[in-house]
Amino acid sequence: MNFEKAEKLAQEAGFDSVAYLDCETIELLEEVRGMCAMNTCGMYGKNQACPPSCGTLEECRKRIGQFHWGILIQTVGEIEDSFDFEGMQQAEKLHKKQFLALADKLRSFCPDLLPLGSGCCTVCKSCVGPDAPCRFPQKRMSSLEAYGILVSDLCSKNHLKYHYGPEHIAYTALFLLG
Numbered sequence: 001m002n003f004e005k006a007e008k009l010a011q012e013a014g015f016d017s018v019a020y021l022d023c024e025t026i027e028l029l030e031e032v033r034g035m036c037a038m039n040t041c042g043m044y045g046k047n048q049a050c051p052p053s054c055g056t057l058e059e060c061r062k063r064i065g066q067f068h069w070g071i072l073i074q075t076v077g078e079i080e081d082s083f084d085f086e087g088m089q090q091a092e093k094l095h096k097k098q099f100l101a102l103a104d105k106l107r108s109f110c111p112d113l114l115p116l117g118s119g120c121c122t123v124c125k126s127c128v129g130p131d132a133p134c135r136f137p138q139k140r141m142s143s144l145e146a147y148g149i150l151v152s153d154l155c156s157k158n159h160l161k162y163h164y165g166p167e168h169i170a171y172t173a174l175f176l177l178g
């Protein structure tokens, strides 16, 4: 697998933007992990792929340390304004669908890839929760925030646009591949 192949698969999956990701640019911040602990999404401590079940930042750093490169992918949706929650949900739903489909494709080339998406893991209709073993550890997907990654900063360091203006919303994810 090389970047050109991964880029082509991501474009075929429907993503609007794809960029090469240099793992040297990934920084894990306690402040970002701290935002998870504020539990504004309501999933803290409820999903195996969310904190604290996804491990300490040091454990996340070790997992990331096995890779040198990956791809950043984005779904960019149109919204009427910053109160268009329906438009945001539609774009997010599409992003997650494309993300799961691309994960399956990429795994046939890179079985040990590391996916980091947006929001909690939705591989199962309902997660086993924080205390039982994950049903599909090979498919589990944590969010970028769960790993302490500031998405805007990561995009900027890898030459990928993050803000697309008031009438657009971008959802970002990554796959570490090699």
Ligand code: SF4
Residues within 6 Å of the ligand: 047, 048, 049, 121, 122, 123, 124, 125, 126, 127, 128, 129, 133, 134, 135, 136, 137, 139, 140, 141
């Ligand atoms: S794969 Fe299933 S059990 Fe494991 S974290 Fe995801 S939703 Fe939960």
